[in-house]
Amino acid sequence: MNPKQIAAEKAVEYIQDNMIVGLGTGSTAYWAIQSIGARVKAGLRIRAIATSVESQNLAQELGIPLVSFTEIDEIDVTIDGADEADMNLQLIKGGGGALLREKIVAAASRKLIIVVDESKLVQQLGRFDLPVEVVPFGCEMTLRKLDRLGSTVHFRTANGERFLTDNGNYIADCSFGRIDDPGQLQHHLNNIPGVVDHGLFLNMADLVIAGYSDGNVKEFDRFN
Numbered sequence: 248m249n250p251k252q253i254a255a256e257k258a259v260e261y262i263q264d265n266m267i268v269g270l271g272t273g274s275t276a277y278w279a280i281q282s283i284g285a286r287v288k289a290g291l292r293i294r295a296i297a298t299s300v301e302s303q304n305l306a307q308e309l310g311i312p313l314v315s316f317t318e319i320d321e322i323d324v325t326i327d328g329a330d331e332a333d334m335n336l337q338l339i340k341g342g343g344g345a346l347l348r349e350k351i352v353a354a355a356s357r358k359l360i361i362v363v364d365e366s367k368l369v370q371q372l373g374r375f376d377l378p379v380e381v382v383p384f385g386c387e388m389t390l391r392k393l394d395r396l397g398s399t400v401h402f403r404t405a406n407g408e409r410f411l412t413d414n415g416n417y418i419a420d421c422s423f424g425r426i427d428d429p430g431q432l433q434h435h436l437n438n439i440p441g442v443v444d445h446g447l448f449l450n451m452a453d454l455v456i457a458g459y460s461d462g463n464v465k466e467f468d469r470f471n
């Protein structure tokens with residue numbers, strides 16, 4: 248079994264009948280959705296809310312009942328991936344471009360479980376370029392402001408075009424190098440008009456579950 252699948256299947260053990268479940272996005276969350284789908288088929292009764300069109304489509308294909316925020320105001324548990332997780336459970340997310348919906352869902356969740364393979368565990372955030380979602384209007388100006396924060400920035404592309412998020416925005420991938428003070432960077436990013444949100448998920452994760460290539464799985468919580 249691959250390490251992403253090992254971590255994802257461990258996380259799905261936390262799901263119980265009658266829960267509202269947040270479905271993450273990406274190749275690790277994919278395995279969690281597959282495993283939830285199998286449990287639903289076997290009789291598990293849950294309702295889910297997806298963080299992207301891609302995950303929503305997959306959930307529908309697997310027969311997982313979906314809800315929207317008009318019907319609920321709290322999510323019991325969300326299982327999502329990450330691009331980096333440090334030992335304080337601070338994260339970089341957004342490699343798949345779904346960071347805005349992921350953050351809305353994470354912020355509405357009583358428990359956020361992050362599933363990764365061992366390569367995502369880092370001493371310090373910053374090796375992975377930080378994805379920042381920006382509104383198309385004035386985006387060149389917004390890019391300059393991101394650049395002035397000390398990053399090397401470029402717009403993400405897909406098939407030769409600027410990548411568009413599910414919300415119709417662009418992603419600026421920002422290389423800051425080692426991020427010594429994620430809280431301060433978050434503060435600066437939140438103050439740039441045109442920045443919708445960014446991939447720093449600080450003090451949000453309750454548990455990180457890491458899968459290893461030797462078949463092991465480890466759980467890290469806030470107090471490790």
Ligand SMILES: O=C(CO)[C@H](O)[C@H](O)COP(=O)(O)O
Pocket residue numbers: 271272273274275276327328329330339340341342343344345346349
């Ligand atoms: O934040 C994300 C999508 O926006 C993903 O969770 C993150 O990029 C990890 O993806 P993967 O599990 O495919 O490595």
